[in-house]
Amino acid sequence: MxxxxxxxxxxxxxxxRTALVVDGAAISFKALHxxxxxxxxxxxANGFAAGDRLALLLPNSPEYxxxxxACSWLGVTAVPINARLSATEIDRVLAAEAYSTTSxxxxxx
Numbered sequence: 001m002x003x004x005x006x007x008x009x010x011x012x013x014x015x016x017r018t019a020l021v022v023d024g025a026a027i028s029f030k031a032l033h034x035x036x037x038x039x040x041x042x043x044x045a046n047g048f049a050a051g052d053r054l055a056l057l058l059p060n061s062p063e064y065x066x067x068x069x070a071c072s073w074l075g076v077t078a079v080p081i082n083a084r085l086s087a088t089e090i091d092r093v094l095a096a097e098a099y100s101t102t103s104x105x106x107x108x109x
Contacts, residue, residue, distance in 0.1 A: 007019075007029070007032065007033060007036060007069050008033075010029040010033075011029045011030055011032070011033035014029050015028065015029060015030040016028050016029075016030065017029055019031075019032040020032060020062055020065065022062050027062065032065075032066070032069075035062075035066050036066050036069040036070050036073060037070075037073070039066050039067055039069075039070035040070040040073040040074050042070075043070055043071070043074055043076065044074060048071075048074060048076050049074065049075070049076070050074060050075030050076065051075065051076075051077075052076045052077070053076065053077045053078075053079050053097070054067070054071055054076050054077070054078055054079065055079045055080075055081055055093075055094060055097070056068070056078055056079065056080045056081060057081045057083060057090065058083065059083050064080075068080075079097065081093055081094075
């Protein structure tokens with residue numbers, strides 16, 4: 001499990017070290033862990049559970065990393081979709097897979 005072996009360990013042993021830098025601001029492993037925990041709680045509150053699949057259509061961003069770890073935390077399979085695909089190609093990818101829920105996430109700002 002990605003979460004158990006990397007972020008969980010880093011948040012315990014390297015609490016204040018920089019995990020990500022976003023627009024020049026550092027995010028510590030502790031803060032990243034808390035953000036992932038919040039994402040996992042939100043996913044669970046929206047009905048996602050172990051064995052479900054969540055399609056991710058996001059650019060390389062902190063939210064993408066947070067969602068991948070949150071999915072791992074819950075046992076949800078993160079299915080990344082290339083953000084460079086056209087709308088038609090994205091529709092085909094989603095239609096070819098059996099998703100019980102479709103979620104759209106965008107990065108604000």
